[in-house]
Amino acid sequence: MTSWQNNRAARDARIAAGAGLAHGKVVEASDATRLLEAVIRPGDRVCLEGDNQKQADLLSRALLAVDLSKVNDLHMVQSGVVLPEHLDLFDRGVAKRLDYAYSGPQSARIARMLFGGKIELGAVHTYLELFARYFIDLTPHVALIAAVSADRDGNLYTGPNTEDTPTVVEATAFKDGVVIAQVNEIVETVPRVDIPADRVHFVVKSDKPFFVEPLFTRDPAAITEGQILTAMLAIKGIYAPYGVQRINHGIGFSTAAIELLLPTFGERLGLKGRIATHFALNPHPALIPAIESGWVRQIHSFGSEVGMDDYIRARSDVYFTGPDGSLRSNRAFCQTAGLYACDMFIGSTLQIDLQGNSSTVTASRIAGFGGAPNMGSDARGRRHPSEPWLKAGAEADPDSPAPLRRGRKLVVQIGETFGDKNVPLFVEKLDAIELAEKLNLELAPVMIYGDDVTHIVTEEGVANLLLCRTAQEREQAIRGVAGYTDVGRGRDRSMVAQLRERGVIRRPEDIGINPLDADRNMLAARSIKDLVRWSGGLYAPPSKFRNW
């Protein structure tokens, strides 16, 4: 007779194999590798939790140390390839195949290993896309996750950095997989239950807290006057005319400048309450002055940020918090919110081509996508109207009858024409295409496709691509704000002048901004210490950001 519960039986056998090492569900850190050898089978799909912030670092070290005769050829399905151990797994032969979303600090090594054939690549995803595949064709057999604390039953408290955990556990535990959590401490009662105990099979107590990277802290002291100018152009040239209230910001210095200009420049323009009230955003310290000045009504977060815990706890009107008072983040929900409930994404990139395609890939680095492609794309399934969405839709397609016209999400690329180390932002051909050719990828790793981009902001002005009617106009609109880069110098001057007359390109003076007013004194905070002061001492920056 056919059995329809083979997977459940296999799961029970794995748990039984690990149970010998556990007291109840609790396993000593020194037994972690033996636990993994007992539970994981060769060729398993394994999710080793790690994203751009928190890392299940103890479990990744434990997995790296397994006996290769027991565990090998794993298929890693995880958000982040961030720790050196994540790639050591492939060097050692513990793992063979990889599907992932983000690889910030390992971007150079992962490119070398892909090129050398050490890693069999499934695909590079966005977060939301990888999460979706957890429920369709990349469901983990074993999930190795990180939490702050557990009780003896296995209820988990993830702390403010909940992030991916609920999604990973949902896909694993409800499809006959095994969930193993590393925790910083075992407690009598957890402050709140982020993951219920019946979804957690083993708990390993770590000797030190899991690693969290403060990825979203931008030191106001490093913001340049060029970035301030682009931020002013964005506020007065885009936020104000569209009345954008629901926003996701990227993590660059230009958007940090915007956050710090709201209580000064924005206030002077009388925009308080009319723009930038609701965010899908990590707890950026740079947003503290705007929050304290009453600009921001609500923020939902993908993850947390080191040093912001006490501030968030004290500002629960703004942030999502649990019954214990601490932040509850959730990457999958926040990505969905950014995709469907925000009217604008604004962020920086490394390269923009003549069609407006952008990429953060350079010839030797694959940083992955993270969340930006979802934040920076028009959601075709969106059905609720809003003023900025309808206005952008009307600009893009003035001739269709309004009831049948799709709105458009505002997708804004912001940056200086020459970026870090004077590398031009605008290029004829993206390095991503060269990389795709080199690695034989079917898709070039494009972060945001040109047809999703609605505006480009540089110190030379704002290009509104919604108003372009032909590919040629679009190219000239991009060249027209590309400054003295080769792309900018290749512009057709008369066509750029026409585009300016039509308001497709707007120079600072067209928007009523004097570039000489772009002064650091306009920032609501000019240093990390200023942010601490704004927060009333609640923000506790990590040591690497201090200069006192």
Place this chain on the structure above:
Amino acid sequence: MTAPLSHIAPAERARSTSFNEASARTRLDLLLDAGSLVEFIGPEQREVSPHLEIFGLPEQFDDGIVVGHGRLGGAPVFVAAQEGRFMGGAFGEVHGAKLTGLLRAAREIGSIPVLILLDTGGVRLQEANAGELAIAEIMRAVMEARSAGVKVIGLIGGRSGCYGGGGLIAGCCSALAVSEAGRIAVSGPEVIETNRGVEEFDSRDRALVWRTMGGKHRRLLGAADVFADDTVQDFREAALELIGLIGPFGLDRLKAEQGRLADRLRRFGACQDAVDVWTVEGVAHAETVPELPADQFIALADRIGRSSRDAR
């Protein structure tokens, strides 16, 4: 805070301008009596470094230092300000010669104080020997000027700190004013880490860097006599205060300084961390010193901090 800068009166600008962030020229403009700065060998003369071109590096027409004279509270002063944003304010041949010449002019006149706004990582490596020689010449010129009765005051609060030869020159000055952001030392954090290992000094632990080399520690130890909040106006007031405080200079002073430094080593030589030093000095809850706002810290320093007024 948000009005265009040109509409604001000079004194108000000096109060609202961060010394740390301002350029060398802005610092001098706002530090001195309005409109009184007269520059020597200004950028229009294009006295650039003869060395940088060899390395294909950009030059600056003033070689990263502004020297000149002006008025402070109505009285004449000589001034020099390093531009920390050009090659980290490092000393090259021309850069150094401008400061040496200023100090020698002050020595000849004998009565006009010199303010040096130090903002430097030390010697410009590309100009190796010329830069090292410049440091030696400047130190000699400082001591000769002081011997001739000139008050030489260092003002330190720039982004590049005051490192390498700059730290040595600071040690030769009659007195120093420093802000929290200012750092004074000879070897920088990365140099120490490279030579002695990360266990000895973690250069990325910025809280450690600042409590070891930063302005608050230097003030509590007596290396700096005045602690300034980070505005140009505060540095202006500090300079005025120091000009009034500095006494005569001679062999007795140098002997007293030697005694002060020997005593410092005796008292704090066994301390492992600046917090230990502050604790030995009698600061209650020494670990909170880095968090103290300027006014509270100044009150603490006036009560507990040392000064070198009888020495140096």
